[in-house]
Amino acid sequence: MARADVLVVEDQPLAAKDVEATLSVMDYDVVEIVRKGEDAIETAVEAEPDVVLMDILLAGEMDGIEAAQQIQDEHEIPVVFLTAHAEPETVGRAKQFGPYGYISKPVDPVELRTAIEVAIHKSELDEKLKRSRIELTAFAHTVAHHLGEPLAAIDDRLDRLEASASDQLEERERDDLVTARREVDRAKAMVDGLLAYAEAGEAEPSQPHDVDEALDQVLAKLEPLIAETGARVEREPLPEVYAPEDKLVWLLGNLVENAIEHAHVDEPVVRVRSEEEDDHAVVAVEDNGMGIEPGIRDSIFDLFDRGQTQRPGAGVGLAVCKRIAEANRGGIWVESEPGEGSTFYARLPKGEEPAG
Incomplete structure (x- = not known):
């Protein structure tokens, strides 16, 4: 050595x-x-x-x-x-x-040697992981470029077809056109999702950020959805956590949006709260919806997995949330029972104590 x-x-x-x-x-x-x-x-x-x-x-x-x-x-x-x-x-x-x-x-000499060797070894592993993340990001950008151009060309052809011949198409052909448009949009969303997934894993130096302020931004952005669904969002004082602000807003926004979309149809209620766990804070987002079947709870965090939803989407949101949490020395998981709603937990390093 x-x-x-x-x-x-x-x-x-x-x-x-x-x-x-x-x-x-x-x-x-x-x-x-x-x-x-x-x-x-x-x-x-x-x-x-x-x-x-x-x-x-x-x-x-x-x-x-x-x-x-x-x-x-x-x-x-x-x-x-x-x-x-x-x-x-x-x-x-x-x-x-x-x-x-x-x-x-x-x-203690034995403790000192162990600490030094473990630190050096872990640093080498972190460097390899960093290179892998850089390679994944480069790959995602390459894929986005090479797929983006043909998808844009297909989209353009569909626009022309719809503009020039829509009144000449039979009902089945118009349905086919709508389906083609939907699949192109889905493919675009998957490409964008791949980019978001790659970039979410990039570790960044961070300062404490207020989860309450991040939630304010999220709720302002989701005002149209909240108004459309009539959802009631309840909140408790939230802590500061160590995570880049844009990634924190993205993670929280995805969890809250998912909770609103999957809450009870007639009386949708979403609750955002926090718990303490040693030197981490755990932000919990609850909904009162139909819950998640046991067989798919683990797979919903996989890239391009859409779970049991029938809503449009590429199935990347929760995968990106997981990648953000893990890149910032945290984690994410869900607890749910069919018919009793779901609670998603995001665990991140804790900053200052929440006010109030």
């Missing part, structure tokens, strides 16, 4: 020397020891270490969490935290951006 280069960020000289000595015995190269977060960022860029061991509480204006987030997100170098007696709030902040590990001080 090649020797790994390690940057140590520790403002206590004795603790720093202890870590350096332990690393040297284990045949790691210590590229440098720095005391401040600002120096850690500069050194990480210059030295390009394989891993950074970062104390959370540092000298200077920038603490280890801020420095670690910048190093890991912008320079893609894995960070392992060194912790002693940090406050729970500080540890909670540290968890939000997904460090590669934690080590308690004073360091």
Whole structure:
């Protein structure tokens, strides 16, 4: 195994020397020891270490969490935290951006080696996953380009046929024209869905965003559907979560729109609420509709799966929701019983506590 280069960020000289000595015995190269977060960022860029061991509480204006987030997100170098007696709030902040590990001080050699090797291995896997996502996005754009042109040409021919000969067509032929138009639109939606699916998996550095504000945007966009269906949307105070704002709005919008469309026909009710789960928030979207049959609950998150709905669509919405949640260190699932409605849960890293 090649020797790994390690940057140590520790403002206590004795603790720093202890870590350096332990690393040297284990045949790691210590590229440098720095005391401040600002120096850690500069050194990480210059030295390009394989891993950074970062104390959370540092000298200077920038603490280890801020420095670690910048190093890991912008320079893609894995960070392992060194912790002693940090406050729970500080540890909670540290968890939000997904460090590669934690080590308690004073360091145990076996624990230290394990944390470093796991961090490096996970970083390599993340890099492979990132390349796969880039390749998938490129493939999706290529497919969209090559399919988009013939679909546009077919659409144009249908327009011409409808404009020039619709009054000469028999009823069956007019029905065929409507069917052809519908299938072209569906194919276009599938191409757009493939692009959305590919782009949804791109991990992006994010800040806390208010789910309440995202829901405001969603409900404003869905006003025509709410008016058409007469749906009542109930809501509770919602938290902040770590996710890109546009992806958060997309995910929440799809879940709420689906809930409205599948709620009870005569008295549609949708409820949006949240639950806490360790360092994550779980946003729940409930409807009072017909529920989902057990045999299709898992497959509804598959790309191009349309479940039991007869409504138009390409079957990509829930697949994109799943990809967004997982790309942001979360997940999504559904609980449902036939005749008793459905509840979709989106789990995302938690920001601040909800107001109220």
